[in-house]
Amino acid sequence: MNKVNYQKILENEIETITKENKVPTLLLHSCCAPCSSYCIEYLSQFFKITVFYYNPNISEETEYRKRVEEEKRFIHEFPAKYPVSMIEGEYDTKKFYDIAKGYEKVPEGGERCFRCYEMRLRETAKVAKQQNFDYFTTTLSISPLKNAQKLNEIGKKLSEEYEVSYLFSDFKKKEGYKRSIQLSEEYGLYRQNFCGCVYSKESRNIQ
Numbered sequence: 001m002n003k004v005n006y007q008k009i010l011e012n013e014i015e016t017i018t019k020e021n022k023v024p025t026l027l028l029h030s031c032c033a034p035c036s037s038y039c040i041e042y043l044s045q046f047f048k049i050t051v052f053y054y055n056p057n058i059s060e061e062t063e064y065r066k067r068v069e070e071e072k073r074f075i076h077e078f079p080a081k082y083p084v085s086m087i088e089g090e091y092d093t094k095k096f097y098d099i100a101k102g103y104e105k106v107p108e109g110g111e112r113c114f115r116c117y118e119m120r121l122r123e124t125a126k127v128a129k130q131q132n133f134d135y136f137t138t139t140l141s142i143s144p145l146k147n148a149q150k151l152n153e154i155g156k157k158l159s160e161e162y163e164v165s166y167l168f169s170d171f172k173k174k175e176g177y178k179r180s181i182q183l184s185e186e187y188g189l190y191r192q193n194f195c196g197c198v199y200s201k202e203s204r205n206i207q
Contacts, residue, residue: 006152007173014046023082024134027052029124033070034191035139037183038176044080051075054089054123057096057116058196064091070190089123108200118154125158135167142171142180
């Protein structure tokens with residue numbers, strides 16, 4: 001089975017938008033400021049972005065708050081072509097532990113992570129529908145540790161369910177991940193060394 005080139009799909013979608021002389025609205029789920037940096041730099045040339053910070057998987061509240069403030073700071077400081085705003089979702093760790101139940105021992109990058117992807121993307125799709133956004137997507141595919149194929153499959157499913165267009169993407173392509181590291185250094189962004197949940201922290205500590 002051939003792998004889908006989601007970056008190419010994204011480029012084709014942007015080309016269509018540009019030809020139609022439109023500036024659509026996009027609800028961009030963000031996991032953290034460093035991952036969102038390149039996504040915002042790239043997408044804000046074509047979309048009016050609202051960053052949706054929804055990450056109940058982050059186990060420690062101090063860590064969560066630190067990441068929220070860095071996201072706000074980057075949005076405030078970055079000179080986007082079209083204005084970027086932010087919505088902070090509900091921080092309720094119970095939602096994460098509920099979907100992780102029974103999958104606690106699954107290795108990082110497996111089914112527990114896929115369930116976490118869906119939890120966060122579902123909430124994004126729901127808000128996108130409620131607030132009449134043209135598109136929704138997530139920054140998660142920028143990470144080499146995240147499964148872009150699975151993220152886009154979930155996005156497609158939720159797009160059909162909520163009747164909001166999903167912006168297919170694989171932001172790590174075209175050196176997107178490398179650019180996010182450069183922007184993080186340029187803006188002095190706090191870069192955490194684990195995804196956020198207690199299981200990813202344990203896994204990183206073992207490594």
